[in-house]
Amino acid sequence: MSNVWKGYKDFIVFDKKQEDELVTSFYLKAADGAELPKHIPGQFIAIRVPLEDGKYSKARQYTLSMDSKEDYYRVSIKREAEGNVSKLLCDTVNVGDIIQGSIPMGRFVLKDGDSPLVLIGGGIGITPMLSMAYATVGTDRKVKLIYSLANSKNHSFEDEINELVKNNDNIELTTIFTRPLEEDKLGEDFDFKGRINAEWMKENLPMDGEFYFCGPIEFMRTLYKGLEAMGVKKDAINYELFAPGEDITK
Numbered sequence: 001m002s003n004v005w006k007g008y009k010d011f012i013v014f015d016k017k018q019e020d021e022l023v024t025s026f027y028l029k030a031a032d033g034a035e036l037p038k039h040i041p042g043q044f045i046a047i048r049v050p051l052e053d054g055k056y057s058k059a060r061q062y063t064l065s066m067d068s069k070e071d072y073y074r075v076s077i078k079r080e081a082e083g084n085v086s087k088l089l090c091d092t093v094n095v096g097d098i099i100q101g102s103i104p105m106g107r108f109v110l111k112d113g114d115s116p117l118v119l120i121g122g123g124i125g126i127t128p129m130l131s132m133a134y135a136t137v138g139t140d141r142k143v144k145l146i147y148s149l150a151n152s153k154n155h156s157f158e159d160e161i162n163e164l165v166k167n168n169d170n171i172e173l174t175t176i177f178t179r180p181l182e183e184d185k186l187g188e189d190f191d192f193k194g195r196i197n198a199e200w201m202k203e204n205l206p207m208d209g210e211f212y213f214c215g216p217i218e219f220m221r222t223l224y225k226g227l228e229a230m231g232v233k234k235d236a237i238n239y240e241l242f243a244p245g246e247d248i249t250k
């Protein structure tokens with residue numbers, strides 16, 4: 001019997017983890033115990049939350065942030081102060097609750113290849129990069145994982161990423177704090193201060209890389225323009241917008 005469904009299916013939240021001040025991860029299994037279809041790293045699921053009146057919240061897309069070899073789904077959600085669904089999820093959905101989800105979808109996926117892989121996540125845009133980095137575990141593919149965030153207060157997945165990098169020689173991590181706190185130490189908590197710019201990219205990124213990135217719009221625009229300026233071929237530039245409708249190439 002196929003484990004794929006149309007529309008939405010009940011998921012049970014079996015774990016909930018606060019990743020930082022704003023980001024919460026939800027660990028999900030099918031409520032009927034069925035096996036979940038595997039995702040391709042980079043894909044997302046649509047989620048909606050049952051409401052008290054028997055209706056559902058609006059649906060929102062959330063990237064699967066775990067290793068695709070796991071038998072559960074994990075979504076990691078940044079609480080938007082004025083956001084409808086992210087606030088509802090982070091504030092009201094707890095372990096044991098039911099939410100609904102789609103099958104994994106999306107074309108922003110890790111392609112096979114052996115050129116150096118450059119994964120760049122800005123803030124919550126780290127979610128697809130994490131899943132992609134896990135896919136390289138046990139391979140020889142060289143990975144540069146670059147994580148840009150404000151400072152230690154927003155350092156989601158810090159321990160998880162450190163563990164991943166410690167155990168896998170092929171993955172090299174660069175942590176960038178755009179606004180480090182006084183107690184944040186360069187060389188210990190982060191490797192570079194400020195926003196990624198074209199000069200930094202030219203000095204630190206391989207010309208022959210396969211690039212994947214996701215983050216705030218201006219961050220992505222800078223990356224796209226920087227890669228263009230470096231002469232990176234368009235088909236090696238892959239990105240995902242969490243806010244559809246924007247064009248970062250202009």
Ligand SMILES: Cc1cc2nc3c(=O)[nH]c(=O)nc-3n(C[C@H](O)[C@H](O)[C@H](O)COP(=O)(O)OP(=O)(O)OC[C@H]3O[C@@H](n4cnc5c(N)ncnc54)[C@H](O)[C@@H]3O)c2cc1C
Pocket residue numbers: 044060061062063064076077078079080081082083084085086087106124127128240241242243244
């Ligand atoms: C492919 C894809 C993957 C994604 N993956 C992730 C992920 O892994 N993690 C994640 O956290 N998000 C992810 N997103 C974003 C996510 O789908 C939602 O867009 C996000 O959670 C906001 O939804 P919301 O319902 O909380 O906000 P909405 O209610 O849709 O509001 C959107 C924005 O408008 C602002 N806003 C709304 N109402 C007001 C108001 N009255 N005044 C001022 N501002 C207002 C909110 O602050 C918010 O920033 C992804 C999006 C896409 C397209």
